[in-house]
Amino acid sequence: MALSIEDIKKVAHLARIEISDTDVNATLIKLTGILGLIEQMQAVDTTGIVPMSHSQELSQRLRDDVVTKTNQRDEFQKNAPLLGNHSTQQAIADGLYLVPKVIE
Amino acid sequence: MSNSHLTNLSLKQFGDLLQSKKISSVELTQMFLHRIQQYNPSINAYIALDEGKTLAQAKAADARIAAGNAAPLTGIPIAQKDIFCAKGWQTTCGSKMLANFIAPYDAHVITLFDAAGAVNLGKTNMDEFAMGSSNETSYFGGVKNPWSFDRVPGGSSGGSAAAVAARLCAAATGTDTGGSIRQPASLCGFTGLKPTYGVVSRFGMIAFASSLDQAGPMAKSAEDCALMMNVMAGFDERDSTSLNREKEDYSSALHQPLRGLRIGLPKEFFAEGLDADVGKVIENAIAEYKKLGAEIIEISLPNTGLSIPVYYVLAPAEASSNLSRYDGVRYGHRAAEYTDLMDMYCKSRAEGFGAEVKRRILIGTYVLSAGYYDAYYLKAQQIRRLIAQDFVEAFKQCDVIMGPAAPSTAFKAGEKVDDPVAMYLQDIYTISTNLAGLPGMSVPAGFSQSVDGKTLPVGLQIIGNYFDEARMLNVAHQYQQVTDWHTQAPNLNMPEGIT
Numbered sequence: 001m002a003l004s005i006e007d008i009k010k011v012a013h014l015a016r017i018e019i020s021d022t023d024v025n026a027t028l029i030k031l032t033g034i035l036g037l038i039e040q041m042q043a044v045d046t047t048g049i050v051p052m053s054h055s056q057e058l059s060q061r062l063r064d065d066v067v068t069k070t071n072q073r074d075e076f077q078k079n080a081p082l083l084g085n086h087s088t089q090q091a092i093a094d095g096l097y098l099v100p101k102v103i104e
Numbered sequence: 105m106s107n108s109h110l111t112n113l114s115l116k117q118f119g120d121l122l123q124s125k126k127i128s129s130v131e132l133t134q135m136f137l138h139r140i141q142q143y144n145p146s147i148n149a150y151i152a153l154d155e156g157k158t159l160a161q162a163k164a165a166d167a168r169i170a171a172g173n174a175a176p177l178t179g180i181p182i183a184q185k186d187i188f189c190a191k192g193w194q195t196t197c198g199s200k201m202l203a204n205f206i207a208p209y210d211a212h213v214i215t216l217f218d219a220a221g222a223v224n225l226g227k228t229n230m231d232e233f234a235m236g237s238s239n240e241t242s243y244f245g246g247v248k249n250p251w252s253f254d255r256v257p258g259g260s261s262g263g264s265a266a267a268v269a270a271r272l273c274a275a276a277t278g279t280d281t282g283g284s285i286r287q288p289a290s291l292c293g294f295t296g297l298k299p300t301y302g303v304v305s306r307f308g309m310i311a312f313a314s315s316l317d318q319a320g321p322m323a324k325s326a327e328d329c330a331l332m333m334n335v336m337a338g339f340d341e342r343d344s345t346s347l348n349r350e351k352e353d354y355s356s357a358l359h360q361p362l363r364g365l366r367i368g369l370p371k372e373f374f375a376e377g378l379d380a381d382v383g384k385v386i387e388n389a390i391a392e393y394k395k396l397g398a399e400i401i402e403i404s405l406p407n408t409g410l411s412i413p414v415y416y417v418l419a420p421a422e423a424s425s426n427l428s429r430y431d432g433v434r435y436g437h438r439a440a441e442y443t444d445l446m447d448m449y450c451k452s453r454a455e456g457f458g459a460e461v462k463r464r465i466l467i468g469t470y471v472l473s474a475g476y477y478d479a480y481y482l483k484a485q486q487i488r489r490l491i492a493q494d495f496v497e498a499f500k501q502c503d504v505i506m507g508p509a510a511p512s513t514a515f516k517a518g519e520k521v522d523d524p525v526a527m528y529l530q531d532i533y534t535i536s537t538n539l540a541g542l543p544g545m546s547v548p549a550g551f552s553q554s555v556d557g558k559t560l561p562v563g564l565q566i567i568g569n570y571f572d573e574a575r576m577l578n579v580a581h582q583y584q585q586v587t588d589w590h591t592q593a594p595n596l597n598m599p600e601g602i603t
Contacts, residue, residue: 008466011470035470055541079204084440
C-alpha cells in the first residue's frame with residue numbers, strides 16, 4: 001500500500017516530530033523504500049504461528065514491593081534543559097520542571 | 105620496550121606487566137592517552153575524554169595492585185561506548201539530543217568494570233542511538249577506519265571499533281542490536297562478541313530496541329574477549345530481562361582441541377550478495393578449521409532473507425516507544441523557541457534527532473499505528489519465531505555455525521549514506537542471531553584487496569547455540585593459535601594530505 005504525504009504528516013504528528021513541507025517529500029521517498037523492503041513479509045504464510053517477543057520464553061520477574069530507591073531529585077535536575085525562548089535559566093523551579101502553560 | 109610493541113599486548117600480558125610492577129597503570133594509561141591525543145583528532149574514535157577521572161582510576165588501580173588484591177583487568181585502560189551511562193561523564197549516545205547530558209548514575213556494565221579495577225579511558229563515538237552501520241549518523245561526525253581513512257569503520261560501535269583497531273585502548277565495549285559489534289569487528293579487523301540476549305545487563309545502557317540490544321566485548325583476540333566477558337556478564341535485578349544464571353568462567357574452555365567439532369555452513373550466507381573476495385577469505389578460514397579436525401556440514405537457514413524486513417519492523421517499533429522519553433522536559437535538548445507545549449515537543453524532537461533516527465521513529469510509529477499493527481508488528485513477531493526455529497533445527501546438526509560477518513569489506517564514507525535500504529543490507533548475516541537471541545562473534549580471518557588497492561580486513565562469523573559463548577571463544581581461540589590475522593594492526597603513519 002502506497003504511503004501519501006498525508007500519512008507522513010499524520011505519523012510525524014503522532015511521533016511528535018515537526019516536519020517541514022520541504023522535508024515531507026524526501027521523507028516520503030525514503031520511507032516508501034523502507035516499507036517496500038518490509039512488504040516482503042506479506043508473502044509468508046504465518047497462520048497459526050505464535051508471535052515471538054523474547055528469545056528466552058520467560059515470564060516477567062517481579063520484585064518485592066519495598067522502597068529501593070533514594071530521592072535523587074537534585075542530582076537529576078542538574079540535567080534539566082534551559083527554559084527556551086532565549087532564557088538562560090534552567091527549566092526548573094522548587095524541585096519541579098517548567099513547561100508552557102497547558103491549563104488556562 | 106617500545107610503545108608500539110606495548111599497545112599490541114594481550115589483556116593477560118598487560119595484567120602480568122602491571123601485577124609484576126614492570127609498569128604502573130598510570131604509565132600505561134598515559135601511554136594510551138598520548139596515542140589518543142596523537143591520533144584521535146584524525147580518527148574521531150573518542151567523543152568524550154576526561155584525563156582527570158581516567159588518571160584517578162589508574163592511581164586507584166596502582167594502589168590496589170600494591171595492596172595485592174588485583175583482579176585480571178585491574179589497571180587496564182578500556183574504552184566505553186558512549187551508550188553506557190557513566191556517572192559524571194558526558195553520555196550522549198551519539199546524539200545532539202543528549203549532547204549536554206552528564207550521566208547521574210552508572211550502567212551496570214560500568215559498575216562491573218569499576219569493580220574490576222579497570223580504567224575508563226573515555227567514551228567512544230557511535231551511530232546516533234546505535235542506529236547505523238557506518239558511524240555516519242553520529243552527531244559528532246564520522247569515524248575513520250584505521251585500515252584506510254577513506255573507509256567507514258562500520259557501526260554502530262564504530263568508535264570502539266576504530267579505537268581497538270588503532271590500538272587507542274587495550275579493549276572496548278560495544279553493543280549489538282542488529283550487528284553493531286560484529287560488523288565493525290569485521291570491517292576493522294578484530295575480535296568482537298555479542299553474547300546471548302540477557303547475559304549482560306542492559307541497566308544504564310541507553311535503549312534502542314530492548315528485545316534485541318545486547319552489550320559485549322570488542323578486543324584483539326578471543327582470549328581477551330573471554331576476560332572481558334568474565335567482567336561484563338552476570339545477573340542484574342535492575343534489568344527485567346537479565347538472566348539469573350551461575351557465574352561462568354569464559355576462559356575455561358579456551359584450550360580444548362577442536363577435533364570432532366561440527367561446523368554448519370548455511371548456504372544462504374554464501375549466496376548472491378556476498379563479495380567474492382570475502383567469500384574466498386571465509387573458505388580459507390573453513391579450510392583451516394578442517395585441518396584442526398572439524399567436520400563441515402552444509403545447513404540451511406531458509407528464512408535468513410526475511411530477517412531484514414522483520415528487523416526493520418521490530419527495531420523501529422521498539423525504538424519509537426523507547427525514544428518517546430526525549431521530549432525536552434526533564435533532560436536532553438529543548439528547542440530554543442516554541443509557542444506551546446505541543447510545539448515544544450515537536451520542535452525539540454525535530455532539532456534533537458538526526459535524519460536516520462527520525463526515519464526509524466516514523467517507521468516504528470507507522471507500523472504500530474491503528475489498523476497496521478497486525479499486518480506489520482504481529483506479522484514480524486511471527487516470522488521472528490520462524491527465523492529462531494531455523495537455528496533450532498540447524499543446531500541439531502552442528503555445534504557452531506560459520507559464515508561471513510558482513511557482505512563486503514569496509515566501504516567508502518558517503519557511499520551508502522543516502523540509501524537507507526542499501527545500508528540496512530550490511531547486516532544481512534548478523535541480524536538473524538539478534539532476532540533469535542543467539543550469541544555471535546566476528547573473528548579476523550584475513551584481508552581482501554580493494555579495486556583501489558587498499559588492504560582491508562575480513563571477519564569470520566561464528567554463531568553458537570544459547571549460552572555457548574565459552575565454546576565459541578574456544579573455537580575462535582584455537583583458530584587464533586594457528587593463524588596471526590588477529591595480531592595484525594594498521595599502519596597509522598598515513599601519507600601527507602590524508603586526514
